[in-house]
Amino acid sequence: MRDDLAFAVWSRERQQRIEAVLAQLLPSEAAPSPRLAAAMRYAVLGGGKRVRPLLAYAAGEFASADPAAVDSRAAAVEFIHAYSLIHDDLPCMDDDALRRGKPTVHVAFDVATALLAGDALQSLAFEALNGAFPPGAHACRVLAQAAGHAGMAGGQQLDLDATGAALDLEALMRLHALKTGALIRAAVRLGAACGRPLADAEAHALDAFADAAGLAFQVVDDVLDVEGSAATLGKTAGKDAAQDKATFVTLLGLASAKRHAHALHENARAALAPLGGAARRLSEIADWIVLRTH
Amino acid sequence: MRDDLAFAVWSRERQQRIEAVLAQLLPSEAAPSPRLAAAMRYAVLGGGKRVRPLLAYAAGEFASADPAAVDSRAAAVEFIHAYSLIHDDLPCMDDDALRRGKPTVHVAFDVATALLAGDALQSLAFEALNGAFPPGAHACRVLAQAAGHAGMAGGQQLDLDATGAALDLEALMRLHALKTGALIRAAVRLGAACGRPLADAEAHALDAFADAAGLAFQVVDDVLDVEGSAATLGKTAGKDAAQDKATFVTLLGLASAKRHAHALHENARAALAPLGGAARRLSEIADWIVLRTH
Numbered sequence: 001m002r003d004d005l006a007f008a009v010w011s012r013e014r015q016q017r018i019e020a021v022l023a024q025l026l027p028s029e030a031a032p033s034p035r036l037a038a039a040m041r042y043a044v045l046g047g048g049k050r051v052r053p054l055l056a057y058a059a060g061e062f063a064s065a066d067p068a069a070v071d072s073r074a075a076a077v078e079f080i081h082a083y084s085l086i087h088d089d090l091p092c093m094d095d096d097a098l099r100r101g102k103p104t105v106h107v108a109f110d111v112a113t114a115l116l117a118g119d120a121l122q123s124l125a126f127e128a129l130n131g132a133f134p135p136g137a138h139a140c141r142v143l144a145q146a147a148g149h150a151g152m153a154g155g156q157q158l159d160l161d162a163t164g165a166a167l168d169l170e171a172l173m174r175l176h177a178l179k180t181g182a183l184i185r186a187a188v189r190l191g192a193a194c195g196r197p198l199a200d201a202e203a204h205a206l207d208a209f210a211d212a213a214g215l216a217f218q219v220v221d222d223v224l225d226v227e228g229s230a231a232t233l234g235k236t237a238g239k240d241a242a243q244d245k246a247t248f249v250t251l252l253g254l255a256s257a258k259r260h261a262h263a264l265h266e267n268a269r270a271a272l273a274p275l276g277g278a279a280r281r282l283s284e285i286a287d288w289i290v291l292r293t294h
Numbered sequence: 295m296r297d298d299l300a301f302a303v304w305s306r307e308r309q310q311r312i313e314a315v316l317a318q319l320l321p322s323e324a325a326p327s328p329r330l331a332a333a334m335r336y337a338v339l340g341g342g343k344r345v346r347p348l349l350a351y352a353a354g355e356f357a358s359a360d361p362a363a364v365d366s367r368a369a370a371v372e373f374i375h376a377y378s379l380i381h382d383d384l385p386c387m388d389d390d391a392l393r394r395g396k397p398t399v400h401v402a403f404d405v406a407t408a409l410l411a412g413d414a415l416q417s418l419a420f421e422a423l424n425g426a427f428p429p430g431a432h433a434c435r436v437l438a439q440a441a442g443h444a445g446m447a448g449g450q451q452l453d454l455d456a457t458g459a460a461l462d463l464e465a466l467m468r469l470h471a472l473k474t475g476a477l478i479r480a481a482v483r484l485g486a487a488c489g490r491p492l493a494d495a496e497a498h499a500l501d502a503f504a505d506a507a508g509l510a511f512q513v514v515d516d517v518l519d520v521e522g523s524a525a526t527l528g529k530t531a532g533k534d535a536a537q538d539k540a541t542f543v544t545l546l547g548l549a550s551a552k553r554h555a556h557a558l559h560e561n562a563r564a565a566l567a568p569l570g571g572a573a574r575r576l577s578e579i580a581d582w583i584v585l586r587t588h
Contacts, residue, residue: 027443032472036443036451087413092385092405111386115409116451119381119416123442126420130435140434141424148417149321149330157330157410178326 007284011054014067018053019045021071022078025128039109039117040124044082047100051217051289052077052184056191058281059206063195073139073190076125080147080183083121086114088156094243122147139190146186155179159245167246173215181214188282201274208271209279213286216264220290222247223257228293265290301578305348308361312347313339315365316372319422333403333411334418338376341394345511345583346371346478350485352575353500357489367433367484370419374441374477377415380408382450388537416441433484440480449473453539461540467509475508482576495568502565503573507580510558514584516541517551522588559584 022044031037053074060070089096089104090111097107106114125147129139145151155178162175188210192198198206226249248257268286272279316338325331347368354364383390383398384405391401400408419441423433439445449472456469482504486492492500520543542551562580566573 031443032448032468033443033451033455035455036448040443083413087409090386090409092409112454113451115381115384115386116447116454119377119412119441120443120447120451122413122416123438123445123447125438126434127438127442130431130438136431137424137434140420140431144417144419144421144424147413148421149325149327149334149414151417153410153414153417154326154330157327157407157414160406160410161327161329174326 003284007281007288010281011285011288014054014057015050017067017071018050018057018074018078021075025072025075025079025124027124035109035113036116036120039105039113040121042102042108043086043105043117043121044079047102048078048082049292050078051285052081052187054285055184055187055210055213055282058279058285059188059191060194061281062206062275062278063192063198064278065191065195069194070191072128072130073194074187076128076139076143077183077187077190079121079125079128080143080152083118083125084152084156084183086118086121090114093156093160139193142186142189142193146182151178151182151186152180155182162246164244165246167251169248169251172246172248172251176215176218177211180218181211184214184217185210205271205275206282209268209282209286212264212268212271213282213289216261216268216286217289219248219257219261219264220292222249223254223261224293225249226254261290297578301575301582304575305579305582308348308351309344311361311365312344312351312368312372315369319366319369319373319418321418329403329407330410330414333399333407334415336396336402337380337399337411337415338373341396342372342376343586344372345579346375346481348579349478349481349504349507349576352573352579353482353485354488355575356500356569356572357486357492358572359485359489363488364485366422366424367488368481370422370433370437371477371481371484373415373419373422374437374446377412377419378446378450378477380412380415384408387450387454433487436480436483436487440476445472445476445480446474449476456540458538459540461545463542463545466540466542466545470509470512471505474512475505478508478511479504499565499569499573500576503562503576503580506558506562506565507576507583510555510562510580511583513542513551513555513558514586516543517548517555518586518588519543520548555584 026041026044027037029037056074056077057067057070060067085099086105088094089099090106096104098104102108105117125143126140129143147153155175158175159179185207188206192206225247248260252260265286269283272283320335320338321331323331350368350371351361351364354361379393380399382388383393384400390398392398396402399411419437420434423437441447449469452469453473479501482500486500519541542554546554559580563577566577
């Protein structure tokens with residue numbers, strides 16, 4: 001099979017797999033509040049590229065882990081991601097009405113329910129971790145740090161603090177290393193931790209890969225925000241400019257931002273080079289992240 | 295020393311202890327976003343009765359645990375509680391301007407920062423768990439379930455769903471068993487799990503105690519909302535009535551609500567009776583909860 005075809009089959013299979021895992025872990029209509037359960041399911045299911053779960057599965061494969069061992073951790077990371085999107089879209093944050101081609105949760109339900117659905121999804125992430133094999137306090141710490149004040153939430157606050165302010169490239173990269181990078185790094189670490197013990201050099205290589213791929217992902221996001229349409233993106237296009245936010249495009253210009261994405265892509269691939277063929281899926285995910293159109 | 299004096303000394307000592315633990319675990323000004331760190335510290339420190347940490351320490355004492363082993367778990371529960379207060383006070387929820395005698399977080403900072411501070415405090419709770427001894431996946435699950443859709447967040451959604459609707463006593467008790475009861479039960483369980491292994495009968499007795507004490511706490515809260523003033527409560531008084539919320543007072547009337555609190559107090563004490571003198575601090579906390587004036 002051609003390589004790109006093999007990756008398409010692999011990623012489709014893993015996307016279907018994580019969809020089933022997520023659906024299984026989410027509360028059903030029999031939950032104490034059916035409305036809360038419905039909002040949580042609406043936010044998580046039936047959309048999304050599942051980049052973070054794919055990274056967890058691919059890192060698991062690198063460490064010879066069974067995909068079944070990765071399931072709960074991949075789901076935990078996706079629950080954190082989904083909660084962050086709900087809260088990010090709220091009126092007090094980006095005030096966005098469209099996400100994954102559907103009305104955002106606070107539009108489809110209401111603001112208070114969206115707030116609680118995000119809160120409950122964060123709890124569910126840590127609950128899911130516990131069904132993971134191997135279970136463990138280590139995974140709880142890795143995910144909590146990636147999500148918290150020194151990770152994703154800290155990055156979102158930096159983003160907030162910077163609205164309307166002039167950021168330089170270094171500050172913007174630091175912001176995104178937290179806002180999106182921390183959780184991507186956690187996805188790779190949590191997946192890899194399901195397999196054989198890694199040598200330090202392997203663990204460092206995976207971290208370096210995740211950091212470069214995470215930043216590349218964000219730069220491409222900024223490019224697509226300018227070049228894409230709501231129809232292809234599934235979310236409001238052009239909103240960075242409308243909100244007067246510093247992005248890689250506003251700082252570097254469109255052409256230079258694309259070159260920056262290309263360079264980060266090369267860094268991600270270079271980080272994997274010493275790891276050999278076992279890291280192939282990770283490399284293919286990086287290709288897919290950079291070459292995507294939405 | 296007189297018993298009530300001994301309890302006052304014990305609880306003051308534990309309150310000072312948890313204050314130091316919380317301050318230590320919270321991010322400092324050196325955090326990625328000093329503003330987020332400041333909002334988190336503002337929300338957690340310098341106020342609050344620390345009922346849940348006291349319950350964790352008291353349950354730990356029952357199981358012969360060293361207080362040092364309980365510290366991180368007691369803090370984790372308090373972080374969850376503090377996050378829930380921030381989000382509960384937001385304009386889209388109760389829209390409250392006063393908490394613990396100070397402006398609420400979204401008033402002192404802004405709504406988006408308050409949202410993120412709550413989010414980051416939930417993450418910090420799970421990060422704190424990991425510093426606990428014994429560490430463990432078990433604690434992560436207990437706390438996540440207590441906080442999530444089948445616990446505190448689920449109860450808050452039920453509260454939301456019920457605004458303006460007629461609830462009967464059974465439904466109101468179910469709501470509060472989730473909204474406040476689940477986390478109180480978790481505080482007792484997490485504290486007790488730091489000590490010797492418990493017999494099933496002991497674990498059940500502690501759960502029964504926590505359930506009764508948790509409900510008593512809520513009934514007394516409802517009574518104080520009617521009888522108290524903002525000056526003694528440190529939060530807006532009379533807000534339940536203003537928001538047309540079903541409370542134990544609106545359902546039962548003031549006198550009957552007080553009798554209900556008294557009965558729950560008796561249930562809580564009765565649950566502890568078979569456990570003997572080692573459960574004395576738990577019993578004293580129940581007394582304090584019911585007899586408090588704020």
